Amino acid sequence: MSEIVRRDGRKIDELRPITMKIGILDKADGSAYIEQGNTKVLVAVYGPREVHPRHLGLPETAIVRCRYHMAPFSTRERKSPMPTRREVELSKIIKEALANAIMLNLYPRTTIDIFVEVLQADGGTRCAGITAASLALADAGIPMVDLVTACAVGKWNGKIIVDLTGEEDEECEADMPVALMPNLEKVTLIQLNGRLTSDEFLEAFNLAVKACKLIGELQKATLRNYYEKIKEEVYEQ
Amino acid sequence: MAAAEERKIVLPGDLIAEGEGYEVGVNVYRDDGRIYSYVVGLASIVDGKVSVTALKGVYVPKRGDVVIGVVREVSITRWLVDINSPYQGILPAIDVFGKRFSADKVNLQDYLKVGDAIIARVASFDRTTDAILTIGGKGLGKIGRGRLEYITPTKIPRLIGKRGSMINLLKKESGCNITIGKNGVILIEGPNGESEELVAELIRKVDREAHVPGLTDRVAEILRSAMKRE
Numbered sequence: 001m002s003e004i005v006r007r008d009g010r011k012i013d014e015l016r017p018i019t020m021k022i023g024i025l026d027k028a029d030g031s032a033y034i035e036q037g038n039t040k041v042l043v044a045v046y047g048p049r050e051v052h053p054r055h056l057g058l059p060e061t062a063i064v065r066c067r068y069h070m071a072p073f074s075t076r077e078r079k080s081p082m083p084t085r086r087e088v089e090l091s092k093i094i095k096e097a098l099a100n101a102i103m104l105n106l107y108p109r110t111t112i113d114i115f116v117e118v119l120q121a122d123g124g125t126r127c128a129g130i131t132a133a134s135l136a137l138a139d140a141g142i143p144m145v146d147l148v149t150a151c152a153v154g155k156w157n158g159k160i161i162v163d164l165t166g167e168e169d170e171e172c173e174a175d176m177p178v179a180l181m182p183n184l185e186k187v188t189l190i191q192l193n194g195r196l197t198s199d200e201f202l203e204a205f206n207l208a209v210k211a212c213k214l215i216g217e218l219q220k221a222t223l224r225n226y227y228e229k230i231k232e233e234v235y236e237q
Numbered sequence: 238m239a240a241a242e243e244r245k246i247v248l249p250g251d252l253i254a255e256g257e258g259y260e261v262g263v264n265v266y267r268d269d270g271r272i273y274s275y276v277v278g279l280a281s282i283v284d285g286k287v288s289v290t291a292l293k294g295v296y297v298p299k300r301g302d303v304v305i306g307v308v309r310e311v312s313i314t315r316w317l318v319d320i321n322s323p324y325q326g327i328l329p330a331i332d333v334f335g336k337r338f339s340a341d342k343v344n345l346q347d348y349l350k351v352g353d354a355i356i357a358r359v360a361s362f363d364r365t366t367d368a369i370l371t372i373g374g375k376g377l378g379k380i381g382r383g384r385l386e387y388i389t390p391t392k393i394p395r396l397i398g399k400r401g402s403m404i405n406l407l408k409k410e411s412g413c414n415i416t417i418g419k420n421g422v423i424l425i426e427g428p429n430g431e432s433e434e435l436v437a438e439l440i441r442k443v444d445r446e447a448h449v450p451g452l453t454d455r456v457a458e459i460l461r462s463a464m465k466r467e
Contacts, residue, residue: 138248
């Protein structure tokens with residue numbers, strides 16, 4: 001299964017190298033940064049805080065607002081900073097993928113604002129955004145039933161592959177981002193662009209679940225390390 | 238489970254306890270007989286009750302809490318107070334001037350201006366209204382001197398310590414008077430600027446190192462060496 005090598009030398013079920021950090025922005029209540037191959041995404045979370053404008057607030061629950069945005073310098077050709085149709089849609093689906101995990105009923109009449117800023121785009125930015133946003137939410141101390149972790153799978157040259165690069169994304173026959181709560185094994189987002197047979201779909205889905213769980217472990221290690229590092233620093237003194 | 242005994246760090250969705258006989262405390266939920274965490278925090282099981290002390294979080298007002306706030310707006314009949322929370326504080330003029338208060342005779346600005354800090358008690362809060370404050374009571378009212386320091390509200394219990402061990406240590410060794418607002422705002426009144434700064438620095442240390450054991454000892458050591466230098 002793994003002998004087919006991709007353009008960047010990866011096996012078909014191999015993720016790109018991933019690094020994650022949390023607590024990197026002082027002003028935000030929670031923040032995270034993720035690098036997945038050449039994709040680099042920064043996320044800031046504010047809240048729960050007062051809703052402005054006030055009429056948007058809901059009496060029984062908190063609301064979630066999300067802005068997914070690609071920096072003008074994130075692609076080879078300059079991207080206009082104006083939100084595109086695509087960015088508006090991704091903002092909505094990222095919000096929905098995360099809102100399912102958040103205990104919104106604990107903070108009525110408030111808002112949780114999520115800013116996903118793509119610094120460099122090379123495929124899988126919505127998934128990297130969801131993964132990082134979930135970390136930033138945890139960093140902000142916002143109650144969630146589980147973390148949310150995401151990864152794309154797709155069909156490229158007739159093979160089901162995981163974690164597509166920008167180049168693979170352009171060439172692929174099908175592309176399927178999946179977001180999931182790894183402990184509860186519940187899917188919060190699934191999209192499919194292109195065509196897969198039902199067998200291919202199952203293969204792709206299982207591969208995505210496997211990848212998400214792997215990324216989930218990295219998320220957990222990142223959160224733990226943040227506090228363990230403070231502990232080590234204290235003991236060193 | 239062992240996780241809870243040593244106050245291990247748990248993450249959202251982490252399994253803390255399994256089986257019957259456990260009670261659900263704060264920041265945890267039960268699903269299919271298992272108890273999971275909602276937040277990043279330290280897990281503990283006391284008398285079968287499973288809880289997680291969050292390492293970050295916002296202040297949600299509770300009736301009876303003493304809070305410290307800063308006036309951010311003055312209207313004709315009330316002050317709007319920033320209480321370091323998603324919900325704002327409201328101090329009605331009748332709380333200060335009595336039931337016979339009339340808006341055409343009194344200018345609220347003369348009593349409390351924007352930027353003034355107050356110690357107040359939450360008189361009522363029911364999630365449909367903002368937190369109604371009162372400054373009638375001993376130790377409440379306008380703050381005249383000292384400095385304010387902020388701490389993550391969920392770490393207030395750590396700042397107080399077991400039976401007040403941490404806060405009493407800070408007060409005794411520094412000679413400062415320290416008033417803790419449940420909303421994570423702390424008033425430090427000391428004999429001089431240096432001792433106030435020292436306490437503020439130690440409060441920031443408590444905020445940062447709340448999850449590392451032996452914190453009270455480390456704070457005591459810093460306090461004593463700093464006091465010896467003077």
